[in-house]
Amino acid sequence: MQSFSYWIGMAGITAFAVTAVLVLAPKGIDLFSATVLGIITAVGGGTIRDLILNVPVFWSLDLNYLWVAIGASLVTFFAESLFTRREIFRLMLYVDGFGAALFAIQTVDKSWAMDFGRPLAPVILGIVTAIGGGLLRDVLSGRQTLLMTRELYATPVLIGCTLYVALLAWIPDYRSAAALCCVGIIFALRAAAIRWDLTVPHWLMTKVKEPG
Amino acid sequence: MQSFSYWIGMAGITAFAVTAVLVLAPKGIDLFSATVLGIITAVGGGTIRDLILNVPVFWSLDLNYLWVAIGASLVTFFAESLFTRREIFRLMLYVDGFGAALFAIQTVDKSWAMDFGRPLAPVILGIVTAIGGGLLRDVLSGRQTLLMTRELYATPVLIGCTLYVALLAWIPDYRSAAALCCVGIIFALRAAAIRWDLTVPHWLMTKVKEPG
Amino acid sequence: MQSFSYWIGMAGITAFAVTAVLVLAPKGIDLFSATVLGIITAVGGGTIRDLILNVPVFWSLDLNYLWVAIGASLVTFFAESLFTRREIFRLMLYVDGFGAALFAIQTVDKSWAMDFGRPLAPVILGIVTAIGGGLLRDVLSGRQTLLMTRELYATPVLIGCTLYVALLAWIPDYRSAAALCCVGIIFALRAAAIRWDLTVPHWLMTKVKEPG
Numbered sequence: 001m002q003s004f005s006y007w008i009g010m011a012g013i014t015a016f017a018v019t020a021v022l023v024l025a026p027k028g029i030d031l032f033s034a035t036v037l038g039i040i041t042a043v044g045g046g047t048i049r050d051l052i053l054n055v056p057v058f059w060s061l062d063l064n065y066l067w068v069a070i071g072a073s074l075v076t077f078f079a080e081s082l083f084t085r086r087e088i089f090r091l092m093l094y095v096d097g098f099g100a101a102l103f104a105i106q107t108v109d110k111s112w113a114m115d116f117g118r119p120l121a122p123v124i125l126g127i128v129t130a131i132g133g134g135l136l137r138d139v140l141s142g143r144q145t146l147l148m149t150r151e152l153y154a155t156p157v158l159i160g161c162t163l164y165v166a167l168l169a170w171i172p173d174y175r176s177a178a179a180l181c182c183v184g185i186i187f188a189l190r191a192a193a194i195r196w197d198l199t200v201p202h203w204l205m206t207k208v209k210e211p212g
Numbered sequence: 213m214q215s216f217s218y219w220i221g222m223a224g225i226t227a228f229a230v231t232a233v234l235v236l237a238p239k240g241i242d243l244f245s246a247t248v249l250g251i252i253t254a255v256g257g258g259t260i261r262d263l264i265l266n267v268p269v270f271w272s273l274d275l276n277y278l279w280v281a282i283g284a285s286l287v288t289f290f291a292e293s294l295f296t297r298r299e300i301f302r303l304m305l306y307v308d309g310f311g312a313a314l315f316a317i318q319t320v321d322k323s324w325a326m327d328f329g330r331p332l333a334p335v336i337l338g339i340v341t342a343i344g345g346g347l348l349r350d351v352l353s354g355r356q357t358l359l360m361t362r363e364l365y366a367t368p369v370l371i372g373c374t375l376y377v378a379l380l381a382w383i384p385d386y387r388s389a390a391a392l393c394c395v396g397i398i399f400a401l402r403a404a405a406i407r408w409d410l411t412v413p414h415w416l417m418t419k420v421k422e423p424g
Numbered sequence: 425m426q427s428f429s430y431w432i433g434m435a436g437i438t439a440f441a442v443t444a445v446l447v448l449a450p451k452g453i454d455l456f457s458a459t460v461l462g463i464i465t466a467v468g469g470g471t472i473r474d475l476i477l478n479v480p481v482f483w484s485l486d487l488n489y490l491w492v493a494i495g496a497s498l499v500t501f502f503a504e505s506l507f508t509r510r511e512i513f514r515l516m517l518y519v520d521g522f523g524a525a526l527f528a529i530q531t532v533d534k535s536w537a538m539d540f541g542r543p544l545a546p547v548i549l550g551i552v553t554a555i556g557g558g559l560l561r562d563v564l565s566g567r568q569t570l571l572m573t574r575e576l577y578a579t580p581v582l583i584g585c586t587l588y589v590a591l592l593a594w595i596p597d598y599r600s601a602a603a604l605c606c607v608g609i610i611f612a613l614r615a616a617a618i619r620w621d622l623t624v625p626h627w628l629m630t631k632v633k634e635p636g
Contacts, residue, residue, distance in 0.1 A: 147353065
């Protein structure tokens with residue numbers, strides 16, 4: 001299980017870096033910026049989490065996270081035409097969603113185990129970990145952030161993390177099963193949003209935005 | 213006094229979250245983003261401060277800060293038409309100014325007591341705490357930040373924090389009275405700026421900006 | 425040597441603050457914002473580094489960094505017409521490049537000595553230290569960041585830091601000479617970029633941008 005989630009994590013890091021380079025490529029970026037923004041997107045959320053938890057940043061303990069982010073960014077930069085083929089880009093969106101789900105639940109688990117501001121703070125950190133890297137990428141590249149779009153990205157994370165905290169409180173003996181279940185729920189919701197282009201419904205918006 | 217400043221602090225957190233949702237509502241944001249940005253605005257400055265001071269982030273020790281920020285964001289989201297009534301919005305601006313004054317002086321007090329980079333660093337941290345959350349909100353939502361407008365927000369904080377440091381150095385026995393006095397001064401200056409729409413005078417600008 | 429690099433460091437802080445105020449002046453900023461952005465630009469990168477290394481932020485241990493940044497910002501604000509004289513602005517760009525080179529190599533040295541994620545993490549932190557302050561400045565002031573331009577700023581830092589890590593691994597006995605050499609290489613590359621307006625070549629871009 002440990003080893004399995006490790007490899008899933010690396011796949012998530014890869015997807016974060018790949019999607020970062022792909023969304024930025026049309027703006028015209030150079031090899032170095034692509035790599036820097038790929039790294040920041042991949043490890044940014046977890047870095048903010050570790051700073052707030054006051055633990056060593058995860059990539060300083062296992063450089064593979066950085067190497068994988070660098071490798072994925074470089075490959076994407078040079079093979080951009082491959083990755084933008086619609087099917088592969090969509091595949092990456094799914095892997096990205098799975099990575100976000102996994103990192104969020106890992107974060108809730110880690111901060112719950114540290115007794116960090118239970119029960120609310122672990123949920124907040126789960127969301128920070130899942131969306132922090134993407135927010136940094138968008139801010140540094142001048143894109144509109146996730147928070148200002150109708151994309152359904154963070155809401156599934158909120159639902160899954162909240163459920164996981166409830167399960168940790170109520171049935172702590174089934175922690176692994178609960179974690180798997182919540183990763184699955186986040187991913188299922190995110191996958192549905194990707195598959196059917198679901199967005200936040202109008203009645204949950206302060207103002208209806210025109211599509212596009 | 214402790215308990216009183218605690219409740220004032222909660223009122224400040226409320227005002228930070230409420231004003232955040234109100235200024236972002238016209239851009240069209242969803243319920244989730246409104247809450248996330250409300251939380252970030254309310255606790256962002258204090259979080260940066262705690263990271264720099266290398267102490268546990270304040271909201272992990274007392275979740276009420278988060279609950280209040282979440283509650284205020286949700287209420288504002290659903291009762292937006294109420295809050296944008298001009299008088300209530302202005303009231304919120306005053307409470308926001310009071311919260312900023314209080315948090316800034318609390319921060320100077322805390323970092324002075326920790327002997328953190330006296331005498332200059334406490335002033336810097338006071339300003340960071342007062343404006344950090346608003347800067348994060350503006351950067352994440354694509355608004356022009358406070359630093360690029362002529363609004364008189366941070367200057368009163370600078371004046372009050374500097375005065376408080378001077379008083380701490382010269383008359384340390386009158387710490388509580390000095391704190392109250394400096395909170396009052398910051399608030400009075402900020403309230404005057406809100407009341408009479410005061411802005412930074414032209415001769416303190418590198419270039420005169422057209423109003424609006 | 426220690427003392428020499430200290431003074432060079434102060435010159436670098438000065439140049440960071442001066443160039444920050446100069447690039448922001450045409451947008452119309454007030455005295456206070458100029459100073460805040462000058463400070464953030466000057467010490468921002470090193471602050472992020474220290475947070476990640478989990479060591480006390482450097483400016484809390486030696487307030488001279490802050491005083492110098494404040495002084496340089498104020499002087500630049502009031503003497504703007506002097507500094508924008510083309511020769512002096514270019515001189516500042518060179519000093520800025522030298523400061524970035526010095527801070528990057530100091531950071532690699534410090535994090536290598538702490539055994540922080542060798543060999544890759546020190547290089548990452550070197551880059552963060554060199555460009556972090558400028559990124560914060562640009563994000564807070566609504567400018568396009570360095571990462572989205574073709575400017576040759578970070579690439580020399582990457583080359584120098586990577587070389588220094590290699591030298592630390594292979595010939596640890598010649599640490600001081602290696603450091604001097606790598607600072608020199610970064611500065612030489614950056615100076616060449618300033619002198620001949622070198623930019624990232626087209627084949628290293630995802631899309632060719634029009635000049636300007």
